[in-house]
Amino acid sequence: MAAIETTSSAKPGAAARPNWLMRDLLGLAVILAVAAIGYFLFPNNLALLTRILGVALLVLSIDLVTGFCGVATLGHAALFGAGAYASGIAAVHFGITDPLLMVVVGAFGGAVAGVVSGAVILRGHGLAQLVLSIAVVHLFHEAANKASAYTGGSDGLSGIAPDPVFGLFAFDLWGRTAYGFAVALVVIAFVVLRLITRSPFGMLCRGIKEDPIRIRAMGASVQGTLLKMYVISGAVAGVGGALNAISTQVVGLDSLSFTLSAEALVMLVLGGTGSLYGALIGTVSFMWFEDFVSAANPFHWLTIVGALLIAVVLFAPRGLYGTALALVDRFRRTGK
Numbered sequence: 001m002a003a004i005e006t007t008s009s010a011k012p013g014a015a016a017r018p019n020w021l022m023r024d025l026l027g028l029a030v031i032l033a034v035a036a037i038g039y040f041l042f043p044n045n046l047a048l049l050t051r052i053l054g055v056a057l058l059v060l061s062i063d064l065v066t067g068f069c070g071v072a073t074l075g076h077a078a079l080f081g082a083g084a085y086a087s088g089i090a091a092v093h094f095g096i097t098d099p100l101l102m103v104v105v106g107a108f109g110g111a112v113a114g115v116v117s118g119a120v121i122l123r124g125h126g127l128a129q130l131v132l133s134i135a136v137v138h139l140f141h142e143a144a145n146k147a148s149a150y151t152g153g154s155d156g157l158s159g160i161a162p163d164p165v166f167g168l169f170a171f172d173l174w175g176r177t178a179y180g181f182a183v184a185l186v187v188i189a190f191v192v193l194r195l196i197t198r199s200p201f202g203m204l205c206r207g208i209k210e211d212p213i214r215i216r217a218m219g220a221s222v223q224g225t226l227l228k229m230y231v232i233s234g235a236v237a238g239v240g241g242a243l244n245a246i247s248t249q250v251v252g253l254d255s256l257s258f259t260l261s262a263e264a265l266v267m268l269v270l271g272g273t274g275s276l277y278g279a280l281i282g283t284v285s286f287m288w289f290e291d292f293v294s295a296a297n298p299f300h301w302l303t304i305v306g307a308l309l310i311a312v313v314l315f316a317p318r319g320l321y322g323t324a325l326a327l328v329d330r331f332r333r334t335g336k
Contacts (some may be wrong), residue, residue, distance in 0.1 A: 024194055027277060028187065035183045046175035048291060050247045053182040056283040057189055057240030059267045060276060061233040067273035068197060069229050070209035073121060074261050075133030076237060078140040081256030082113035083238025088157045088251040089150050099162045099181060103242045110238015111231050118230030122223055134258060141256040156252040160245055178247040185243055189236055193276055196232065205229050270312055272319025281321050
């Protein structure tokens with residue numbers, strides 16, 4: 001993370017303007033510009049774009065615990081699915097159909113799932129964490145399947161009918177309202193997460209990733225800090241799950257699948273870990289490329305996607321975003 005620096009042209013006594021704030025404002029402008037371009041260029045694919053944004057929230061949540069805290073996990077779909085089912089059940093069985101309240105319920109469901117799964121996963125280290133995370137996502141999947149009276153089991157939870165946003169913007173068949181709602185949620189989540197990762201709490205999480213023994217020697221609670229971040233991560237993933245339930249108006253067991261967890265982790269590695277921008281870039285790149293290749297070559301598209309991932313890991317180990325930053329930095333140093 002960039003340090004707060006003052007510009008040489010600042011007047012004496014004037015408040016220092018942090019460079020990171022300008023970069024974040026530029027980043028938000030780019031995100032909004034890309035979202036607007038997607039809306040006008042692909043008006044018939046808004047459902048896919050909304051799905052990408054929902055998964056982007058899941059990938060952002062994984063980045064919080066893996067990229068910033070160093071916690072290995074392959075079970076984050078449990079948090080995503082918990083948010084989806086929480087908002088869906090609230091709508092179908094309890095009549096909570098306001099989209100904003102459904103998002104709040106989804107965030108709460110994801111946070112609760114984060115407490116439960118984090119308490120289990122954080123007891124292990126390294127490979128043990130991966131095994132525990134896989135076990136957790138399978139347990140959540142089986143629980144949703146067995147509780148068919150509420151979740152619909154293998155048939156899925158249907159009948160979700162969200163109200164218009166603010167009572168004005170109804171969810172239409174073209175997906176325009178859902179897409180705008182998704183963009184707003186992603187932007188809000190991104191701003192909040194940037195503030196969290198730049199805060200002393202975020203710096204403490206980075207320190208735990210680098211040297212947990214030293215952080216523990218300083219008197220900080222490593223397990224407590226990681227669990228807090230896991231809860232925040234669960235809330236973000238839960239928002240993504242709620243968005244998926246609102247936009248598709250159905251929740252299936254695939255939202256709790258191990259496959260979704262693995263693909264989300266692949267997206268994070270593709271974009272670059274430890275960077276929220278990398279999480280967004282990796283999600284958009286992977287899902288858009290996957291959709292394009294599967295339509296162009298429905299028989300061999302997995303081979304092409306696999307070859308792309310191998311190439312990125314071998315030639316861009318920092319991910320797309322990290323490699324791009326490294327190239328820009330090298331150009332600046334050599335250009336002086």
